[in-house]
Amino acid sequence: MKLATSVLHIFAVVCLLLISACNAETQWRVLKPENTVLMTLPHGKVVIELAPQFSPKHVQQFSTLIKDGHYDGNKFYRVIDGFVAQGGPEDGSIKDKSVPLLAIEGEWKTDKNWSFTKVQDNDLFAEQTGFKNGFAMGYNPSEKAAWLVHCPGTIAMARGNEADSASSHFYIPNGQALRYLDRIMTVFGRVVFGMEHIQALKRTSVIEGQPAVDSRDFTAMIRMEMMSDVPKNQQIIIEIENTEDAAFTQRLVKHRKRENPFFYKKPLPVLDICQVPLKARLIK
Amino acid sequence: MKLATSVLHIFAVVCLLLISACNAETQWRVLKPENTVLMTLPHGKVVIELAPQFSPKHVQQFSTLIKDGHYDGNKFYRVIDGFVAQGGPEDGSIKDKSVPLLAIEGEWKTDKNWSFTKVQDNDLFAEQTGFKNGFAMGYNPSEKAAWLVHCPGTIAMARGNEADSASSHFYIPNGQALRYLDRIMTVFGRVVFGMEHIQALKRTSVIEGQPAVDSRDFTAMIRMEMMSDVPKNQQIIIEIENTEDAAFTQRLVKHRKRENPFFYKKPLPVLDICQVPLKARLIK
Numbered sequence: 325m326k327l328a329t330s331v332l333h334i335f336a337v338v339c340l341l342l343i344s345a346c347n348a349e350t351q352w353r354v355l356k357p358e359n360t361v362l363m364t365l366p367h368g369k370v371v372i373e374l375a376p377q378f379s380p381k382h383v384q385q386f387s388t389l390i391k392d393g394h395y396d397g398n399k400f401y402r403v404i405d406g407f408v409a410q411g412g413p414e415d416g417s418i419k420d421k422s423v424p425l426l427a428i429e430g431e432w433k434t435d436k437n438w439s440f441t442k443v444q445d446n447d448l449f450a451e452q453t454g455f456k457n458g459f460a461m462g463y464n465p466s467e468k469a470a471w472l473v474h475c476p477g478t479i480a481m482a483r484g485n486e487a488d489s490a491s492s493h494f495y496i497p498n499g500q501a502l503r504y505l506d507r508i509m510t511v512f513g514r515v516v517f518g519m520e521h522i523q524a525l526k527r528t529s530v531i532e533g534q535p536a537v538d539s540r541d542f543t544a545m546i547r548m549e550m551m552s553d554v555p556k557n558q559q560i561i562i563e564i565e566n567t568e569d570a571a572f573t574q575r576l577v578k579h580r581k582r583e584n585p586f587f588y589k590k591p592l593p594v595l596d597i598c599q600v601p602l603k604a605r606l607i608k
Numbered sequence: 609m610k611l612a613t614s615v616l617h618i619f620a621v622v623c624l625l626l627i628s629a630c631n632a633e634t635q636w637r638v639l640k641p642e643n644t645v646l647m648t649l650p651h652g653k654v655v656i657e658l659a660p661q662f663s664p665k666h667v668q669q670f671s672t673l674i675k676d677g678h679y680d681g682n683k684f685y686r687v688i689d690g691f692v693a694q695g696g697p698e699d700g701s702i703k704d705k706s707v708p709l710l711a712i713e714g715e716w717k718t719d720k721n722w723s724f725t726k727v728q729d730n731d732l733f734a735e736q737t738g739f740k741n742g743f744a745m746g747y748n749p750s751e752k753a754a755w756l757v758h759c760p761g762t763i764a765m766a767r768g769n770e771a772d773s774a775s776s777h778f779y780i781p782n783g784q785a786l787r788y789l790d791r792i793m794t795v796f797g798r799v800v801f802g803m804e805h806i807q808a809l810k811r812t813s814v815i816e817g818q819p820a821v822d823s824r825d826f827t828a829m830i831r832m833e834m835m836s837d838v839p840k841n842q843q844i845i846i847e848i849e850n851t852e853d854a855a856f857t858q859r860l861v862k863h864r865k866r867e868n869p870f871f872y873k874k875p876l877p878v879l880d881i882c883q884v885p886l887k888a889r890l891i892k
Contacts, residue, residue: 405803405804405807406760406761406803406885407885444732446730446732447732448728448730448731448732448876448878448880449875449876449878475784476690476783476784477690485869485870485872486872487872487873498807499760499783500759500760500784500785500880500882500883501784501880501883502883503875503880503883504866504875504876504878504879504880504883505875506875507873507875508871508872508873508875517815519689519690520689520807520808520811523689523782523804523807523808524804524807524808527804531801531887531888531889531890532888532889532890533889533890533891533892534890582788585769586769587792588769588770588771588792589771589791589792591733591787591788591789591790591791591792592732592733592788594732594733594788595788596732596784596785596787596788598784599784599785599786599787599788601690601691603815604815604816605815605816605817606815606816606817606818607817608817
């Protein structure tokens with residue numbers, strides 16, 4: 325591990341010195357079907373990567389509920405433009421009440437060996453931001469705390485007023501990042517394919533003066549499945565660029581420099597963690 | 609004007625002291641039909657407020673082109689998830705080439721009397737952020753410069769590599785704010801109604817491994833009209849909360865404090881300028 329890190333470091337330094345000569349090829353990480361969710365909507369398919377390494381209990385409960393068919397036919401009953409698409413079983417129904425409550429997993433303590441691929445210092449909501457295993461996160465060294473951040477397309481569990489009151493209702497931010505919810509909600513995955521179908525969900529909320537939306541028009545999740553339970557010929561297998569690799573670090577350096585002639589005047593060399601899209605490709 | 613400012617100031621201070629006793633009613637600003645655009649898409653109607661006070665030449669050209677029917681039937685030919693929806697005439701066509709080029713209006717100089725409703729200090733891309741006349745902006749006192757920022761739903765003119773090369777192609781960010789484009793592009797308005805229809809536009813770009821999208825499937829703007837040219841009984845008249853009023857300042861204070869019991873642990877008292885949605889209502 326130590327050797328790998330050193331090699332990576334030397335490589336990154338060389339790349340910084342000889343940027344144009346050093347176009348490391350993107351390294352890919354294949355998403356495991358047992359760690360991926362297929363959501364079938366009336367208008368398209370959405371793939372979600374789960375993050376059991378960061379939010380294990382939420383991922384376990386979500387996966388179990390999916391296998392039990394808990395979400396099949398559930399509605400996206402709270403879809404607010406520039407905020408979230410939230411779905412789950414009918415509020416207060418037997419199905420809803422039968423789900424155990426979850427202890428929050430909004431952040432975790434880091435030890436001295438903890439590391440991530442840093443993107444930015446002095447973010448509005450974090451001392452540092454970066455990526456680990458393909459997930460965007462915040463990190464406060466002063467508190468020894470790290471957490472998954474709310475970007476467009478992250479999936480998090482909804483809750484009541486109490487910290488430990490999440491069960492099965494989930495939301496996906498559909499507009500500008502909801503960073504003020506970081507650390508007090510449990511983010512447990514992110515949409516890696518088909519985000520346009522989440523953005524196209526029927527809005528359930530109107531502005532003053534507009535007629536209310538009939539709840540019968542809310543969009544249903546036709547089916548939610550663990551990708552590993554989907555017949556092999558219907559699986560959607562995605563690869564994401566490896567955020568632990570030197571090629572990614574190098575891409576961040578270039579990204580920040582904005583060397584394309586389009587930037588006739590350079591923006592500040594800063595990166596918003598939620599505006600660093602990761603490359604993805606479809607394997608089958 | 610001076611009196612109004614003083615009264616506003618006193619009111620704001622009293623509100624800060626007696627926050628709960630001071631629920632100022634939202635003050636509304638009606639959008640003028642001659643300053644508003646109606647975009648008719650196959651799947652819905654979108655209303656855009658223009659900003660002639662900040663980007664006069666772009667607004668003038670855009671309005672003239674709309675009245676000439678320049679955009680009717682144009683395609684959204686570059687719709688990339690988490691980035692932009694861009695539209696305009698066929699590239700290189702006579703229609704395209706006939707449009708005069710515009711000098712950039714990406715920022716402007718402020719004098720000592722310049723002011724806005726401040727939202728946040730030390731934003732990643734600006735010394736200060738805030739609102740003026742309902743538009744989100746950045747402001748660097750050290751440079752005496754201010755500009756309209758790129759939030760989801762702002763409309764800006766596309767350009768080539770040169771600063772003064774915009775003509776009629778425009779884009780609307782559809783995901784996380786593209787703040788690194790601030791000051792080097794001309795933002796000239798924002799979507800105030802129907803943003804969900806922009807988000808639902810057919811994507812034109814695919815990831816590696818996906819079949820390409822047939823350009824015949826790209827979404828067309830059926831019609832673009834100045835609202836003042838729309839028959840009165842078909843006009844969509846919107847009001848937006850007045851960002852110069854004490855009620856708005858007071859709402860910002862509350863917003864930042866997150867006093868709702870849902871926040872069992874308070875987030876940092878900071879606001880992302882692109883995550884401060886302005887209230888809107890439909891008059892007719």
